[in-house]
Amino acid sequence: MRDDAMDQAFILAKDHLKSFLRKVKKGHRLVAPVTNQHNDTLFCTINHLDRVPINLTEQAQNGIKSFLFPQQETLATYAVSADGYRFNRTDVRPEPTVYFGVRPCDLMAVLYMDVVFMGGVKDQHYLEKRQDSVLIGLNCNAPFANCFCSATKSGPFLETGFDLMFTDLGDRFLVEVGRPKGREMLQAWQQFFTPAEAEDTRAQYQLSLEAMAGFRLDVYADQAIQRLAAGLVPESVWEQLSLRCQDCAGCAYICPTCTCFTIVDRPAGPDCGERLRSWDACTFAGFTRLAGGHNPVAHKIHAIQTRFLHKLKYDVDKHGRPSCVGCGRCVGICFGGTDIVRFIKMAGED
Amino acid sequence: MSLMRSEDYLPRPAVIQKIIAENSQIKTFVLALADQQANQAFTYRPGQFMMVSLPHRGEAPISFSSTPTRPGTIELSVRRAGSLTAAMHALQAGDQVGLRGPYGRPFVMEDLQGRDLLVVAGGIGLAPLRSVINGCLDTPGHGKLTILYGSRVPSDIAFRGDIDIWQHHPAVTCHLTVDAPEPGWDGPVGLVTGLLGQVKVDPASSTALVCGPPVMIAAVLTALGKMGFADEEILTTMERHMKCGIGVCRHCHLDSKLVCVDGPVFSRAQLKKLQMDRL
Incomplete structure (x- = not known):
């Protein structure tokens, strides 16, 4: 696949999704929304693709904030000894991680966190988790009950900011390429993707219009x-x-x-x-x-x-x-x- | 300036070289980084602060009371206020603390070069301004310095060693006042704002530096404005609760600003754009 061919969109048949994610998992931790036995849908690390169903229809109750900025994390350990008062890093190198099924709002939130934690002085703990992460988004065909991302201009469809962006077209996903990591991922596993046809991008456009009309809250x-x-x-x-x-x-x-x-x-x-x-x-x-x-x-x-x-x-x-x-x-x-x-x-x- | 820096939140050990008891509440800690090479390479500017760590007590921001014109050690003057500072007051020479920094926007000494300075301080507020005063006095070509320092009671007057030097320095006028007298005190009694009317300063050629309790800062800033000081030439430095020091945790928010990165030094002109009732 040539680089200049990356501007166009691609098609991933839904039958191939699991195979694609299985390949992705070989080099990365995979984080995606899963509905657990309590009927809660949460982003979590997926160890066995065949044992947990990825849920791409509900809104995850959490975003992916806690993966990049944990609710609690150890910045350092300290000890007082004959050597004095010393601080040491806890050397847990974060795994390269693919976040899959990230909704436009949550994706925009990560871009905002990038500005907070890396826009001025770079926060080393955030940076290490963020630099080896890949964001695969999922556009929202149908806004959820409390959604108002159109009012904050952060959805329901995004055109930039992602590494890859998926749109659900029924039996297949339209896949758009954003940042370089997305391009690399698509090139690495190109056997799963075919170029999108004009009718696919037309279908995506139609879905985006319907999504814009689907908000239930009036938020100005x-x-x-x-x-x-x-x-x-x-x-x-x-x-x-x-x-x-x-x-x-x-x-x-x-x-x-x-x-x-x-x-x-x-x-x-x-x-x-x-x-x-x-x-x-x-x-x-x-x-x-x-x-x-x-x-x-x-x-x-x-x-x-x-x-x-x-x-x-x-x-x-x-x-x-x-x-x-x-x-x-x-x-x-x-x-x-x-x-x-x-x-x-x-x-x-x- | 800070665009390419990164922060790992790891304090460096520093050894207490000497402790000076300024009064019953304030001690000045003379410190050097344990790593000699790092200590020699260490630089800072007046108005900046360090995050100081003590075992099990966490961190607190403390501004430099020393001047970088006197390298080799740094001085942090600490008022006993909470559990960290109380633990710090119990330390001895030879003990260690952890240090991160320096952080914050400093007083720009180059801008003060050649200008007359009017320093108005209350209590521990003299600490960061002592850094500026001694830095100016160490630099050829400085203007006249007028120092007004208010304390609660005479026995609270801190930095007596410096004050003695300033009071005998030909370029310095130094007046002290106290809120309440004690036996033996024959100086002025009253708020530091009361001294403002008694000094001869030309607002056109002077810059005012103010630090102290929030109510005092507010009163002095207003008084200086009435004296004819331009808002850009009235500088203050603010104290805030802080956790990160790099503009992320947001504990030090002041309206749209963060004191740790947008300050702690602010001009009155900058503060006027904010909500001044939140000092």
């Missing part, structure tokens, strides 16, 4: 973003949200773009221990509290503002787009009703 993110930028969101909106927020941080943990973290030491004995990094949430009361007690973000209302301003104002100013990707997971998890869809609706109203 641009309106909220504009009103935030103009300072037009009234104090009463923040007040109401801060009263309802139960401070559980469920939204932050489930969010594919929330990347706040804390670092703590966990002693393993009197003279040694681990330094751990764990997910944190900017809405927690102690997030900004200094030793001695002074807290510049002393009120819940400010903590709530921090969360939504970060996603819908600061990141718009800094990166040109909001860092909400419209996956809708916080809508499902928030029992206080202070999710971002609620906020966008309240902020957008005159």
Whole structure:
């Protein structure tokens, strides 16, 4: 297959999917959405392709955030001895990993994490997991109940950012090539792929139009973003949200773009221990509290503002787009009703 | 400047060479990296900070109180405030701490070259400004320095060794004030803002440097504005809770900025664009 032939799309027959993934698994860890015995669909590592059914029809309850930025990871171990106070890396080299079936929202979230962890000073722990990863996306033919990615311009179909992108055309997948790793993967296993016909790309276009018409929530993110930028969101909106927020941080943990973290030491004995990094949430009361007690973000209302301003104002100013990707997971998890869809609706109203 | 750097979060061991008790709450730790070569190669700029580690206590950001014009060791002045700093205060010369850094946007010493400086500090807030003051005094061609330093009570006055040198330096005017007097104190009593009216500075040729408790910073910034200082020539440095030091963990958020990478040094002009009620 010549390089210039890579601009076009390819077809992978669904019958060949497992064979393709089996080949992929030879050189990579494979992570894909699987429905477990409790009927939960979660991205997980697939050890035996024949024993677990990959689920490409549900939305995974998690994204792939935790694979690149684990809920808890060891940054270093430390020991105090006659040699002094020494820190050592825990040398667990991450396996090269293929993420398969990643929805546009979750894929955009990884691109955002790339900016956070590698845009300035490069975070070594993220970088090592990210550099050997391949993102194979799956466009969303039918948005799920709480989805609003069209409002945040992060789906339901993506044209860039992926290594490979799959579109389900019924009995076959249309496969588009994005970044170089996708090209390499397709070249390595080209026996499974045939060039797509014009009718395949037409079918994909038709599906993308139908997907755009399939959203069930009306979410006007641009309106909220504009009103935030103009300072037009009234104090009463923040007040109401801060009263309802139960401070559980469920939204932050489930969010594919929330990347706040804390670092703590966990002693393993009197003279040694681990330094751990764990997910944190900017809405927690102690997030900004200094030793001695002074807290510049002393009120819940400010903590709530921090969360939504970060996603819908600061990141718009800094990166040109909001860092909400419209996956809708916080809508499902928030029992206080202070999710971002609620906020966008309240902020957008005159 | 930091675009190509990477961070592995591994502190380097440093040996305490000497400990100076500044008052009952503040100790200055004179430190050198345990690796001699690394210690010789180590550079930093006034206004920057280090992440300091203690076994089982985690890390905290501490700004340099020493000046890079006096290489070989660094000095970190630490007020006892929480469990890490309390543990640090229990250390002895010869003990080790872990150090990561330096981090943060510094005071740009080149911009201060030749300008008169008005330094307004409260409590431990003198620590990062001491780095600038001594750096200026070590550099030929510096302007006049006016130092106003407020403490709670006379026995809280820190950096007495430096203050004694400054008070006898021909280019320096140094005034002290306390919130409440103690027996033997015959100096001014009152807030440091009260001293501002008594000093002769030309706002056009001066840069003001301010650090102290948040309420004091806010009051001094306003007062300096009224004196005629341009917002760009009023600089302050801010204290925040931090975990990473590299602009990722977000604990030090200040409106749209992160104090660890966008600061800790800010001009009043930069702060005015933000929500100033969150100092």
